[in-house]
Structures are given as C-alpha cells and as structure tokens.
Amino acid sequence: MSIQTPGIHHVTAIASDPQANVDLYTDVLGLRLVKRTVNFDDTHTYHLYYGDEVGTPGTILTFFPFESGQSGSVGRGQPSATAFVIPEGSVAFWVDRLEAEGLPVAEPTERFGDSVVTFEDRDGQPLELVTGESDIEPWADGPVPAEHAIRGFHGVTLDSLAPDDTGSLLESMGYEPVDEAGERTRYETDGERATVVDVLDRPEGERGRQGTGTVHHVAVRVPDAETQLNWREDLIERGQRVTEQKDRQYFQSIYFREAGGVLFEIATDPPGFTRDESVAGLGSELTLPPWLAEDRETIESQLADIDEPTPTEAER
Template identity: 65%
Template sequence: MPEAISGLHHVTAIASDPEENVDFYTDVLGLRLVKKTVNFDDVTTYHLYYGDGVGSPGTILTFFPFGAGQRGSVGRGQTSATAFVVPEGSLDYWQERFDDHGVEYDAVEERFDEHVLPFYDHDGQPLELVTGATDIEPWDGSDVPVEHAIRGFHGVTLLSADAEATVDVLETMGYERLEETGHRTRFAGAGDRAAFVDVLDDPEASTGMQGAGTVHHVAFRVSDDDAQMAWREELAETGLRVTPQKDRRYFRSIYFREPGGVLFEFATDGPGFDADEPLAELGSELKLPPWLEADRESIERSLPPLAAD
C-alpha cells in the first residue's frame, strides 16, 4: 500500500472580485500572498495563493476569482468549511479584529474539546478558526500579532452526499476514525499538520451549487512523483476515475471526485513556490509557467489590475 496521507496540501476556492480577495486574506487574516499567477485552464482568471511565509504544504488557501459570476451555495457534495489553527487564547483577539473589519462571524462553539470560531469571507465562504498547536511558524509580515496569527490549516469539513462512501475513500487513504458527535465524524491523517477531515452526514441539507463563496477542491499531500503514481494506481483499482498527472508548476497533481461529491487532488510537496521567484519576493509579480510566457502580453491585458501590481 502507498504511504499514508499525512494531511492537506492546499484548498482551492472560488471568489468574485480579486482585489477584495487579496484585501481580505492579507489585510484581515494576515496571510501572505505567496503566488500570483493564472488559472492554467482559464488564463483570463488569476490564481492567487495565500499561506505562511514560504507557502508550506498544509497552509495554502488558493482562489480562482472569476469576477461577477455566479454566486455559489454551500450544501451536500461540497466542502462546507475550511478551518485554520490559531493558538489557545486567541479567539477574543480575532472577534475584536472581525468587529473592526466588519467581518461576519458566529458564536464560539466547542467541538471535540476545541474552541471554534466560525466566520465568513467577503463572498460568504464558511471558514473557521480552531484553537490548537502545529509546527507551522506564522507569517510575521502583517499587523496581526504573532502570538495570535494563523498557523496553517486545522482541516476541512466535508458535507458529503454519500457519507459512507466518502469514509471508505478516506480510510483507503489511511485516515483514522477518531470520534463523532451528532452528524459529524472526525478523521485524522498520519501527520501532525493540517491532519483533520470531518465528515458531515446530514441528509436534510440541500445540495450545494458551485460558485463564488464555495470550495472548488481539496488537495492532500504526497511526498513526490513516485508516491503520487503509487496512489494513482491504488485509487484506480478501487474504481475511482483518476486523471493523469498535471504540472501545476509549484507541485504536480492528480484529481478524482470521491463518491460523496467532493473533488480531491493529490499534490506533491515540491518543487515549491520559490521555483520561479526568491522567497523574499513571493507574490510580488505575476508569474507564468514557461509554456504560457509567449502569451504574457495578451494574458496581462485580459486580467483586472490589482493594487499590489
């Protein structure tokens, strides 16, 4: 059997306005914009990556900001929340910060002996801050005090359209069932970072609709190409339809849709976000892969300007 999946690599979501997206995730949440590139499958749209100071696997939230397109609605068959880790004692700070920035949030709740602050971004995407510990050092280039700063992902919640089948896939991936409460069952990967996946089994929930404010896919970590190809073979043998490997410049990927409706990706740890710019300059310029450089002029004309440009 291939190596067990340790946790998340990244989460990719859909947004509306790219400028508002940058403002929210850098100015409000205090994350670093680690890469500004384009959607390789639709070069008229940015692909924006946020994370810690170097874009470590397990910290990266990415967006396709499609502009004034269709608004999504979160429901069955989708990721219903993406959760970040913050240190114990930080939620009061974040509630005050959200008040200052006009961010919508819900009351703090207790879940599996953790404190959870649910909130929403500018497009209404459900997010959470969860108290805990991780090996990630936070980005220290924002005005968020380091002692309260986000330290990568805690995990994701999947509102599955077929919870039993989703669980089967997670267990094939080496995820271990930990505990459950109500409709929620928690699973953990083999690592200490971004390890948790919660599965919700709520047949009364409405079916989700993809659009701004929803997650496009969830990516899990694999160490390298060999591990990825071993997983591709393993998953295909279970009957899942897995794509060929795709070069995403900063990692390589395979994709499949698990039976509960969520698009999964397995992404390699390397080559990393310093493949085309120094760490000190991450996110400062529009970066294109070599196969798109010849079209740079037309691509730049098609993209809306960002204040950071």
Template identity: 50%
Template sequence: MPTDIPGIHHVTAIAGDPERNFEFYTDTLGLRLVKKSVNQDDVHVYHLFYADHGGSPGTSMTFFPYTNARQGRIGTGQVSTTQFLIPEDSVDYWTDRLESKDVGFVTSERFGDTVIGFEDPDGLPLELVAREDAPAGDPPEGPVPEEHAIRGFFGATLSLSTAESTANLLETMGFSPTEEEQHRQRFEADGELGYVIDLLEDPQAPQGQPGGGTVHHVAFQVTEDEQEQWRDILQQAGLRPTEVIDRKWFKSVYARTQGGVLFEFATKEPGYTVDEPLDSLGEELVLPEWLEDRRDEIEDALPELSL
C-alpha cells in the same frame, strides 16, 4: 502501499472581485500572497495563493477570483467549511480583530476545541480552531502579531448525502476515525497541519452548486515518488483519476469522490520558490513556461489588481 497522507496540501475556492479577496486574506486574516498567477485551465482569471511566509504545504489557501462570479450554494458534494489553526490563547485576539473589521462571527465548541465561525466577503464559510498543540510554524510578517497568526490549516468539513464511501477512502489514505457527534464524524491523519477531515452526513441537505463562495477542490500532500501509486489506488477504489498534471509548483492528480467532492493529490515539491525568491514571493505575475509566450495577451485580459 504508499506512505500515509499527513494532511491537506491546499484548498482552492472560487471568489469574486480579486482586490476584495486580496484585502481580506492579507489584511484581515494576515496571510501572505505567495503566488500571483493564472488559472491554467482559464488563463484570463487570476490564481491567487495565500499562505505562511514560505508557502509551506498545509498552509496555502488559493482562489480563482472571477470578477462577475455567479454566487454558488453550499451543500452536499462539497467542502462546506475550511478550517484554520490558531493558538489556544488567541481566541480573544481574533474575536476582537474580526469585530474591528466588521466581520460577523459565531463562537462555539466542537470536540473540546473553541471554534470561531465566519464568512469571507464572497460568503465562503471559514473557521478558526484554537488548539494548545498549534505548531510555531512560519508566520508571515503583516498586520497580525506572530504569536496570534494563523498557523495553516486545521482541516476541512465535507458535506455529503452519504458518507460511507468517502470514509472508506479517507481510511485508505491514512486518516483514522477518532470522534463522532450527531451527523459529524472526524478523521485524523498523523500530521501537524491540515490533519483533520470532518464528514457531515445529511441525506436531506440540498446539493451544493459551484460558484462564488464555494470550494473548488481540496488537495492532499503526497510525494512525487508515490503519486502514481496513489493514482492506482484511486482507480482500484472505482474512481477515475486524471493523469499526472504539471502545475509548475507541484504535480497533481485529480479525482472526484463518490460523494461528489473533488480531491487532488499534490506533491510537496518543488514548491513556490522554484520560480521566485522567498523574499519577493507574490509580487509579480508568474506564469509557467508553457504560457510565457501568451503573457501580453494574458496580462491585457486580467482585471486590475493593486497590491
């Protein structure tokens, strides 16, 4: 068996207007744009990566922003909520900040943690989870003071009509069941970031529909040496994983779970600094080598994005 997975690598969602998306995640949430590229499967659409200062695995929220995106529907077979980690004493700062930005929110408690729930401008459900054990991390410079900055992912909630097969897969990946309340079951990995996956089971809930304001996939951290082993494990679990795909900043294997959620197994290496200096991440449109000969065509088709 390969080494247990420590947690989430990144989460990728679908958005609408790219400038509105950029303003919300950099100005309101204080994340850093660490990579401006294109969707490698649809090169006339941006792929925007937000993260901590260095784009560390476990901190990267990425988007395909379609200018005229059809609104999706949150439901089963999806990541229904993406959760960020903040320090325990930052709750008042964040509720004040969201209020000052006219972002509606609801504060609640879950498994002993304070949770601030809200939506981004496209209706994507997000949560800030306050924890005493939030790591110091590598916060970006920006509008949010370092002591209150988002540290990275806390985890994600998967909405499912039935949870058993996904629970079994998570345990195979190294996540252990820890707590349960009503229809929510929590699984935790042995990592610092993105180590929580909640399964929310509701056979009566409507099926999710992809579109603006929905998550496309959730990616988990693996090493390149063990990626093929994880691919074999997915096949043994009755899934149909892709071949290894080179995404330039990491290599990926994708598989849709029996619950309908698209999982990615992404390598930690080589990272976002493989083609840009750390200090200037995200400032220019970066393309993988195999798309460079189409740069003029791609740039002409992309909408304006003022940084």
C-alpha cells in the same frame, strides 16, 4: 499497496473580486500572498495562493476569482468549511478583529475539545479558526501580532452525499475515525499539520451549487511524483476515475471526484513556490509557467490590476 497522506496540501476556492480577496486574506487574516499566477486551464482568471511565508504545504488556501461569476451555495456534495489553527487564548482577539471588518461572525463554540470561531469571507465562504497546536511559525512580516497569528490549516469539513463512502475513501488514504458528535465524524491522519477531515451526515440537507463563495477542491499531500503515480494506480483499482498527472508548476497533481461529490486532488510537496521567485519576492509579480511565457502580454491585458492590500479597520 497501502497509501498514507500526512494531511492537506491546499484548498482551492472560488471568489469574485480579486482585489477584495487579496485585501481580506492578507491584511485581515494575515496570510501572505505567496503566488500571483493564472488558472492554467483558464488564463483569463487569476490563481492566487495564500499561506505562511513560503507557502508550506498545509498552509495554502488558493482562489480562482471570477469577477463575473455567479454566487454559489454551500451544501451537500461539497467541502463546507475550511479551518485554520490559531493559538489558545486568541479567540477574543479574532472575534474583535473580524467584527471590526464587518464580517459575519458566529458566537464561539466548542468542538471535540477545541474552541471554534466560525465566520464568512466577503463572498460568503464559510471559514473557521480553531484553537490548537501547529508546527507552523507565523509570517514575521504579517499584519497580525505573532501571538495571535494563523498557523496553517486545522482541516476541512466535507458535507458528503455519501458519508460512508467518503469515510471509506479517507481510511484508504490513511485517515482514521477518531471521534463523533451528532452529524459530524472526525477523521485524522498522522502528520505534522492540517491532519483533520470532518465528514457530515445530513441526508435532509440542501445540495450545494458551485460558484463564488464555495470550495472547488481539496488537495492532500504526497512526497513526490512517483508516490503520486502509485496512488493513482491504487485509486483506479478502487474504482475511482483519476486524471492523468498534471504539471501545476509548483506541484504535480492528479484529480478525482469521490462518491460523496467532493473533488479531491493529490498534490506533491515539491517543487514549491520559490522555483521562480525569491522568498522575499513571493507574490509580488504575475508569474507564468514556461508554456505560457510567450502569451504574457495578452494574459496581462485580460487581468484586473491588483494593488497592494489596504489597511484594515483595526490598523487605521
């Protein structure tokens, strides 16, 4: 069976302080907090979702904020950068905005014909802003002017322990190698957004260590649960150890860790984030799946309060 993903569904990372996380990704980067829930496997911890106005697949960056978590280190065997699309002509705006917030920002560079702004969030997670085109419209009520606003994901970089194996896996999921420069090989799939995966070949690099400031997993898209189960059968036949289908309330998921060390998720596009909140109310309250509803009082008592994001330096 031939399987094909149109691109990345979401990226999930590990943070420390939930309030600082919300402040940065909403007020500074201009993403919308579209869902405030908990890690279904560890209800002591928030699961925060950011994206465009409705959390369209291909725009969603999520976090598990562990307030007492140990710092990680980004390296081989992990995703090593998450990249967003910004419009042409917006590089100077973003460099000024990020520097005003005291974030570590590198000198803009060129990569495969695009301008790239590399920086780190408050926990040291590597992020990139890449000039390009996207079908995503910026969130109209966001704090960043629409002409400069982030328009979903560009892609991710994987610092693989086994680049050839990782590349073969990507090709089995519909990605094709399209360019190469130094230690970096670019793979791209045929979709409308978030179509790029870069694979690094750094045999002398340090191995990464999971913790705050690192990416936990990368999820790619499938249209529905039936297709997902077909993918699962195909991946098992290819030698991958794949979990059972898991209900994540806003999508169905399966997971596997490939030979290069990266944890992949296959996530369905539906049902989406408006199944339990209106568009206007997304992210405004703690939402819980039906199987946790009876535990709401206990769960809420274990979570830190999250206030409305504070104004950025640029807006004061």
